[in-house]
Amino acid sequence: MEKFTTLTGIAAPLPMINVDTDKIIPAVWLKTIKRTGLGPALFEAIRYRADGSEDPDFVLNKEPYRQAEILVTGENFGCGSSREHAVWALCGFGIRCVIAPDFADIFYSNAFKNGMLPVKLPQVDVDKLMEDAQNGENARLSVDLERQVVVRPDGEEIAFELDSFRKKCLLNGLDDIALTLNHSAEIDEFEGRQKKATPWLYG
Amino acid sequence: MTQPLTLFDKIWDSHVVRQDPDGTCLLYIDRHMVHEVTSAQAFDGLRLAGRKARRPEAALLVADHNVPTTDRDKPIADDDSRIQVETLEKNAADFGLTYFPLLDTRQGIVHIIGPEQGFTQPGMTIVCGDSHTATHGAFGALAFGVGTSEVEHVLATQTLIQKPAKNMRITVTGSPHNGVGAKDIILAIIGRIGAAGGTGHVIEYAGEAIDELSMEGRMTVCNMTIEAGARAGLVAPDETTFAYIKGRPMAPGADQWDAAVAHWKSLPSDPGATYHSEITLSAADIEPLVTWGTSPEDVLPVTGEVPDPAKARSEAKRRSMERSLEYMGLEAGTKLAGIPIQTAFIGSCTNGRIEDLRAAAAIAKGRKVAHGIRALVVPGSGLVKKQAEDEGLDAVFTEAGFEWREAGCSMCLAMNPDKLAPGERGASTSNRNFEGRQGPGGRTHLMSPAMVAAAAIRGHITDVRDFD
Ligand code: SF4
Numbered sequence: 008m009e010k011f012t013t014l015t016g017i018a019a020p021l022p023m024i025n026v027d028t029d030k031i032i033p034a035v036w037l038k039t040i041k042r043t044g045l046g047p048a049l050f051e052a053i054r055y056r057a058d059g060s061e062d063p064d065f066v067l068n069k070e071p072y073r074q075a076e077i078l079v080t081g082e083n084f085g086c087g088s089s090r091e092h093a094v095w096a097l098c099g100f101g102i103r104c105v106i107a108p109d110f111a112d113i114f115y116s117n118a119f120k121n122g123m124l125p126v127k128l129p130q131v132d133v134d135k136l137m138e139d140a141q142n143g144e145n146a147r148l149s150v151d152l153e154r155q156v157v158v159r160p161d162g163e164e165i166a167f168e169l170d171s172f173r174k175k176c177l178l179n180g181l182d183d184i185a186l187t188l189n190h191s192a193e194i195d196e197f198e199g200r201q202k203k204a205t206p207w208l209y210g
Numbered sequence: 211m212t213q214p215l216t217l218f219d220k221i222w223d224s225h226v227v228r229q230d231p232d233g234t235c236l237l238y239i240d241r242h243m244v245h246e247v248t249s250a251q252a253f254d255g256l257r258l259a260g261r262k263a264r265r266p267e268a269a270l271l272v273a274d275h276n277v278p279t280t281d282r283d284k285p286i287a288d289d290d291s292r293i294q295v296e297t298l299e300k301n302a303a304d305f306g307l308t309y310f311p312l313l314d315t316r317q318g319i320v321h322i323i324g325p326e327q328g329f330t331q332p333g334m335t336i337v338c339g340d341s342h343t344a345t346h347g348a349f350g351a352l353a354f355g356v357g358t359s360e361v362e363h364v365l366a367t368q369t370l371i372q373k374p375a376k377n378m379r380i381t382v383t384g385s386p387h388n389g390v391g392a393k394d395i396i397l398a399i400i401g402r403i404g405a406a407g408g409t410g411h412v413i414e415y416a417g418e419a420i421d422e423l424s425m426e427g428r429m430t431v432c433n434m435t436i437e438a439g440a441r442a443g444l445v446a447p448d449e450t451t452f453a454y455i456k457g458r459p460m461a462p463g464a465d466q467w468d469a470a471v472a473h474w475k476s477l478p479s480d481p482g483a484t485y486h487s488e489i490t491l492s493a494a495d496i497e498p499l500v501t502w503g504t505s506p507e508d509v510l511p512v513t514g515e516v517p518d519p520a521k522a523r524s525e526a527k528r529r530s531m532e533r534s535l536e537y538m539g540l541e542a543g544t545k546l547a548g549i550p551i552q553t554a555f556i557g558s559c560t561n562g563r564i565e566d567l568r569a570a571a572a573i574a575k576g577r578k579v580a581h582g583i584r585a586l587v588v589p590g591s592g593l594v595k596k597q598a599e600d601e602g603l604d605a606v607f608t609e610a611g612f613e614w615r616e617a618g619c620s621m622c623l624a625m626n627p628d629k630l631a632p633g634e635r636g637a638s639t640s641n642r643n644f645e646g647r648q649g650p651g652g653r654t655h656l657m658s659p660a661m662v663a664a665a666a667i668r669g670h671i672t673d674v675r676d677f678d
Contacts, residue, residue: 030644040294111409
């Protein structure tokens with residue numbers, strides 16, 4: 008997995024609540040059997056017009072947001088379907104960090120598995136960052152994972168909270184399957200105990 | 211004295227393989243359901259790393275999302291869909307996993323076939339790369355949706371890295387009025403707590419209204435738990451649960467049955483167990499409900515009117531309501547009953563079980579679908595289809611002008627040819643009214659199976675209580 012340490016880049020504002028994963032990537036794109044190539048389909052229904060041309064009003068079709076690496080958005084981002092394709096599509100576009108007041112649980116967890124940092128902040132802080140993001144050329148934010156801060160264009164730092172295990176995996180780009188396989192002996196023991204206690208689970 | 215525990219606590223505690231000092235747990239997963247859309251990349255990951263499936267017998271694979279609901283004997287016409295289904299088949303064979311092929315009567319929507327086969331049992335941990343895995347919580351199993359990376363993690367290790375969720379209890383007291391069912395109960399709950407109301411929680415449903423529900427009804431309630439943002443729903447196992455499971459192909463056999471039931475009876479929450487939050491609703495206050503917007507929380511009684519964004523609880527909600535109304539082609543103040551529809555869809559993992567088809571058929575019987583309305587009935591599995599046919603429900607539907615289809619997800623998410631056209635308005639028994647969910651530009655109104663059948667007959671949204 009790709010590491011995430013610090014990121015300084017253009018932040019795009021998406022002031023919508025309840026952005027569901029169908030909106031992030033419509034179901035028709037889920038027919039792929041790969042993780043890559045979904046960037047062009049990100050937000051398809053609101054990014055393109057019916058004839059397939061770009062909608063010039065959509066934020067990611069405008070400069071400087073075409074280069075956005077950070078997305079600032081509203082509550083309950085990533086709700087709905089468990090599709091990890093939503094994270095793949097954001098990463099495919101180049102977005103490595105999403106900042107919102109809260110996230111749907113499955114999206115939140117999927118993000119970490121792909122080297123993406125979801126930052127949860129109180130609404131008042133998100134409002135400030137939304138304003139920064141709306142500020143065209145100056146819409147640059149820095150995110151420092153080690154120090155757990157978002158730095159505004161004026162230098163103000165906003166601290167965020169994060170689970171320590173997830174932080175460690177992201178900072179070091181750890182493969183959590185390999186980490187778990189280090190505990191194979193404990194899994195064996197668990198299965199041995201469970202098979203005795205509830206044998207019907209073993210057929 | 212030991213501390214009283216909730217049903218969630220008991221299942222969680224009995225599945226922790228190890229715990230780190232920061233509270234991160236390695237949680238053992240008993241059962242893993244796999245479908246074609248969220249698994250190909252996981253199997254690829256295993257191949258790349260040279261890993262095997264740790265416990266092949268704990269997985270059950272089926273294709274449901276992409277599959278056409280007609281002409282099953284022919285190859286799938288859409289290339290991408292066909293490749294995805296073939297990839298699942300190949301992965302099942304390569305990794306030695308159980309797979310129900312498309313022409314097997316046991317094929318169907320993953321969340322319908324698990325319970326149907328007895329694969330789903332109380333006290334288990336169950337995952338699937340699908341958010342509606344919450345459905346299986348109806349049996350008192352801790353069941354939740356995961357992403358593709360976690361599908362791979364479970365295949366390789368039979369565990370997940372997790373932290374415990376918070377406990378929420380929602381009690382629905384009393385009994386609902388006629389014409390009000392499980393779908394209305396869960397829509398009422400989502401309307402009450404909101405689409406993010408359950409984030410970070412597992413919801414335990416309790417109260418007479420829940421106890422009185424059949425397993426089918428409990429599955430409908432737990433299924434849409436994810437629409438309230440919670441990862442899992444739970445109902446304490448009881449005699450209704452045991453009676454449903456007994457004798458199913460993958461259920462504990464006669465020699466194990468009594469021990470299993472004894473264990474299952476120890477699972478319900480202890481008296482005095484505490485919850486992080488508690489909510490109570492009265493079933494008698496619930497009316498048949500309909501969604502008007504593009505989030506499942508946008509729900510109102512069928513007797514209501516399209517709400518006015520100016521009265522929204524926040525600025526963000528006002529903007530989102532305005533956008534929803536524009537997308538839905540609706541104006542504030544319009545009465546919900548009377549809004550014309552063009553399509554009616556009965557099916558999905560929310561409402562594709564036998565009881566749902568019976569409820570819809572009771573309304574359809576002896577009546578006709580309104581002129582020009584496309585009405586589809588898509589059973590949740592081949593076995594539901596067969597049972598419905600044995601009961602003569604297919605004839606009731608086809609005589610009324612409904613199309614009777616093969617099992618699959620179908621118009622719930624429009625990955626197969628069953629879609630709403632842009633601007634087309636549908637009454638649907640599915641679970642998501644998101645923009646484009648049932649086809650780009652399609653407009654979805656969620657409601658119960660009886661309400662969808664009633665809307666198909668009248669040609670517009672209507673109150674099912676007006677039917678005798
Ligand atoms: S019926 Fe709909 S919600 Fe259920 S599994 Fe299929 S696509 Fe998902």
